[in-house]
Amino acid sequence: MDRIGVLTSGGDNSGLNPCIRAVVRMGLHEGVERMGIRRGYAGLIAGEIDEMDARDVGGILGRGGTILGTARAPEFETLQGRRKALRTLNRFDIDGLVVIGGNGSLTGALELHHLDFPTIGIPSTIDNDINGTDISIGVDTALNTILGAIDKIKDTASSHNRAFLIETMGRNSGYLALASGLAGGAELVLCPEIESTLDDVAETVEKAYIRGKAHAIIVVAEGWKPGTDEIARELNAREEELGFSVRVTRLGHVQRGGSPSAFDRILATRLGAEAVRQLVGGNSGHMVGWLNSDFHILPLDEAVTYQKELDKDLYNLSTIMDK
Ligand code: ATP
Numbered sequence: 577m578d579r580i581g582v583l584t585s586g587g588d589n590s591g592l593n594p595c596i597r598a599v600v601r602m603g604l605h606e607g608v609e610r611m612g613i614r615r616g617y618a619g620l621i622a623g624e625i626d627e628m629d630a631r632d633v634g635g636i637l638g639r640g641g642t643i644l645g646t647a648r649a650p651e652f653e654t655l656q657g658r659r660k661a662l663r664t665l666n667r668f669d670i671d672g673l674v675v676i677g678g679n680g681s682l683t684g685a686l687e688l689h690h691l692d693f694p695t696i697g698i699p700s701t702i703d704n705d706i707n708g709t710d711i712s713i714g715v716d717t718a719l720n721t722i723l724g725a726i727d728k729i730k731d732t733a734s735s736h737n738r739a740f741l742i743e744t745m746g747r748n749s750g751y752l753a754l755a756s757g758l759a760g761g762a763e764l765v766l767c768p769e770i771e772s773t774l775d776d777v778a779e780t781v782e783k784a785y786i787r788g789k790a791h792a793i794i795v796v797a798e799g800w801k802p803g804t805d806e807i808a809r810e811l812n813a814r815e816e817e818l819g820f821s822v823r824v825t826r827l828g829h830v831q832r833g834g835s836p837s838a839f840d841r842i843l844a845t846r847l848g849a850e851a852v853r854q855l856v857g858g859n860s861g862h863m864v865g866w867l868n869s870d871f872h873i874l875p876l877d878e879a880v881t882y883q884k885e886l887d888k889d890l891y892n893l894s895t896i897m898d899k
């Protein structure tokens with residue numbers, strides 16, 4: 577293998593730049609040329625590709641976002657789109673590809689592998705819902721951002737004796753809400769994977785009040801139904817009965833930005849470097865994950881076919897800690 581490409585695809589997060597850096601520098605170490613593909617599969621189809629050298633990735637280790645840019649590229653989901661991408665790869669003499677992204681992006685990598693193009697995936701999504709890896713790139717930084725917000729909101733909630741609904745990202749995954757709720761001492765976590773009624777939530781708020789707490793913090797994943805607005809309406813309507821008034825904070829896109837944590841920098845560096853080793857060593861159609869403190873190389877179809885389940889033990893623990 578003489579020349580490899582690297583792209584970031586799907587949702588952005590704060591581990592992508594350290595990962596790009598690792599791919600480029602390990603590529604240099606392995607003696608292959610490195611091509612950076614901009615805007616994910618969209619840039620791959622359009623041929624937005626430049627050579628990357630050691631200096632091109634200097635100073636990005638501590639920067640959030642992705643210097644390559646990222647995009648959603650519906651065209652790549654069609655065979656015609658993927659054929660266009662193959663033409664580009666041939667035109668640029670690229671003979672192996674590292675794809676850094678979430679479930680959809682890794683499915684795209686698998687499709688390229690099925691077209692006989694050597695491809696290795698790296699899990700990167702703040703949802704932490706990819707099978708075969710304990711954690712994906714970007715999760716730790718997002719988690720620490722949310723935790724910082726919970727700590728701050730607790731200060732103001734306690735000063736005014738209020739309940740707060742703090743909404744995190746996670747349309748289908750409650751991981752961020754659960755992990756940040758556990759780390760931040762939330763009274764309740766609402767995840768799409770676990771059914772909770774409006775009455776359950778009201779009961780939690782009332783219990784917190786009766787126990788003499790100065791606040792009630794409820795972390796809500798955005799995908800939880802019936803939704804943050806609905807629960808805010810319900811709790812506000814029952815303020816007299818529950819004891820606390822309720823405020824809502826939606827953390828939104830701040831969860832995607834910021835300087836990557838030490839953990840994310842190290843994880844991204846390890847996975848990026850190992851992905852290059854795998855590709856140059858002749859592997860294709862696999863993901864480089866991180867399981868039980870070691871690399872876990874598994875077929876991409878095992879990684880993308882099922883969404884990783886929410887850790888029920890962690891959820892149960894959070895319900896014990898809310899006293
Ligand atoms: P995140 O989990 O952060 O949202 P993601 O990688 O899952 O990231 P998606 O929007 O699902 O984000 O996918 C990103 C891109 O991957 C899509 O725009 C498309 O180009 C490609 N992709 C997604 N699904 C497929 C598929 N089934 N076949 C081929 N390519 C796909």
